[in-house]
Amino acid sequence: MSNLAPQRGVGAAIRSAARQVWLPVGILVVVTAVDLVTGSSTAYYPFLLLAPTLAAATAPPLAILVIGGVSLPLRYWLASRDGYLGAEYTDLFRVSTWMYVMATGLAMYLSAARIRRERALVAVSEVAVAAQRAILLPPSDKLGGLRLAVRYFAVAEEAELGGDLYIALDTPFGVRLIIGDVLGKGLGAVRTAAITIGAFREAAYDEPELSTVARRVDTSVTRNAPADRFVTALLVEVRPEHVAFTHRGHEEPVAIRADGAVHVLEPPEPGLPLGLGELDPEPPRPWVVPFGEGDLLLLLTDGFADARDAGGRHYPLVDRIRALFGEGRPTVPDPVVAVERLGDDLVRHVGLLRLADDALVLALARAPDPPKSPPAS
Template sequence: MNSLAPPRVAGSATRSLLRQVALPVGILVVVTVVDLATGTSTVYYPFLLLAPTLAAATAPPVAILVIGGVSLPLRYWLAANDGYLGPEYSDLFEVSTWMYAMATALAMYLSAARIRHERALVAVSEVAVAAQRAILLPPSDNLGGLRLAVRYFAVAEEAELGGDLYIALDTPFGVRLIIGDVLGKGLGAVRTAAITIGAFREAAYDEPELSTVARRIDVSVTRNAPADRFVTALLVEVRPDRVAFAHRGHEEPVTIRADGSVHVLEPPDPGLPLGLGDLEPEPPPVWVVPFHEGDLLLLMTDGFADARDATGGHYPLVARIRALFGEGRLEDADPVAAVERLGDDLMRHVGLLGLTDDALVLALARATDPPEPHHAP
């Protein structure tokens, strides 16, 4: 089996090189065929200069040198075929030869600069992706009597990764979790997300009040994150038959009851995002709603609200949740099935346009005790 690996690598490299030189080689072939087919009445060989010039966008420098070396004698041959290689054209051809040489050299320089930029971009992207993956760890399937599932859609353009974040912890005060979104993109957003999660880890185990946990995170983000960053967040604490929320400028959660009814949980007193606590002397209180066995809780970031279809229409989140899960379509409050179904529906909405912002959905439900094993008498 190992003996087959080198041919696969070589074949892949060959296909990659063919893709890189397809455009300039195509120009050489098309110009030559058209020039020969139209006879001596028209000339097309000057367009051969496009081959080494446009090759800078795709081909490596060595390939550009070869293309330039082929295009120049091909140009002389086509000129001779069209009757434009006499002594009266010698000065013109001397100038155009220098133009070919300079165009090829410039294309080689631009190609080398492009390759250096692409390699640097790949390195930065790998660092950013690794940092974000360290933040967005997959949750435990069963945490403190809860079933959790997450689906995340990343929009990474030139390492401009988003700052979506979440973490769930089983603390002495019950299961606590945070979902949030950092203003902006890039490594600064990933760093701010790491600061937020680190502060939540510290405070969630120590503070009995969820509002105090939010306050400690707010202080940490204000002190340690870049000045132009803040975090919209929703803190959640699951209690027996209830769930408590601390709202900090985030998207409203949605609950799907066991009877199929869908409820948007709007905070009675919305709070400011984390990092802006100095503007709010008295943070809003925690609010509590019922949460029973068979209920499903959905938490989203604003990537869902920002999603557009081909006509520019927003993703109708609540209407789609009712269509997907309402009226008995919940199927035993399975968080995994819920995030998969909602995520697939979101991607169908945006279609080929794709998402313009990172999107994250987290679902949780109370875990039911497994049935007692049946023993034959």
């Protein structure tokens, strides 16, 4: 096994080099072949200039220098065969040769600038991804009598990471969660997500009322997040046989009952997103719905509803949940199975296209009570 890794490394390097130079090398071969086939009646050797210039888009400067060095004598040879090195063409050929050399040098400069930009972009992307991963820590499989699972689809175009967020905490007031989506993308969205999660972590352990937790998080986002950022969020508190929600402009949760019935839990008092609470003098009160053993709760971000297939059709979230988990199913699936099944279905819907926005699904269910041991004789 120790010899396989170097061999794979050499093979990968060869494939990478081939991807970088296949276009300019192909131009050299095609132009030379066409010039030889057509004879001296037509001169195609000036098109050799395309090889080093187009190489700036893919090849490193050293490769461009080699391509230019190879194509110069090839250019001279083709011009000689076509009869363009006579006295009447000497000055013209000399000028075109200098132009060829300068174009090769310019291509090397552009290639070096492109490589510097790519490296800087990779560095920024790695920092952004590390920051986002530090925020979106995976929850424990079991937390305060609940089973949890999450699946996250990040759409990172260059460094434009999204701002989906979530956290689950076992507090003195029960298990509390927040799921949200920051307006916008990039490092500003990641920073706002970190502010939101930090504020929720502090308030969730201190405040007995879920509405007060929401108000404290809203205040923190208003004070500390960039002025153009706000967060749609749903705050959740799991109580014995019930679950309470505080809505702040987020996607409605979906409950799958033990009998397979699917319910979209619409808030009776929709609230404004976090960071805009000052526009609403009376923030919404929590609402409570039953949540017993065998029920499954799905919390989602709008990346699911916004996903489109090749025909431009939105992902039919509720219909797909009913088809995957609803009536006619013998049992409601485990949260891990549920998020995997729903995520795979989303990927099939999108196909070869990219998601328009980050997508996040968090599933939770009550953990069954451990079986009681029979009393001792």
